[in-house]
Amino acid sequence: MGRPKIPRIICGQPADSCFKPNGIPMSQLEQVPLNPDEFEALRLVDLLGMQQQQAAIEMQVSRQTLANLVKSGRKKLVDCLTHGKALITSKISQ
Numbered sequence: 001m002g003r004p005k006i007p008r009i010i011c012g013q014p015a016d017s018c019f020k021p022n023g024i025p026m027s028q029l030e031q032v033p034l035n036p037d038e039f040e041a042l043r044l045v046d047l048l049g050m051q052q053q054q055a056a057i058e059m060q061v062s063r064q065t066l067a068n069l070v071k072s073g074r075k076k077l078v079d080c081l082t083h084g085k086a087l088i089t090s091k092i093s094q
Helices: 036-047 052-059 063-083
Strands: 031-034 086-089
Touching: 031 063, 036 052, 036 063, 052 063, 063 086
Parallel strands: 031 086
Antiparallel strands: none
């Protein structure tokens, strides 16, 4: 049995729940889910320009965990942009 997932502090939310190529119906697109913690890590590091150490403190995770979230989030974004897939995000219920 694995360790339970530690709750992360997530303040930002995506503006929309889906980003997809224009002119292609959603039913014809492969969907890639972007987790809320990946979104928050990308927002803090790439949008707000925080250092990873500061962003990790903000999310209350280790720096290595934050680096893993940024890496996986960037991989998903580039996959969607390169291969014309839909990026699905979920809003956080607070």
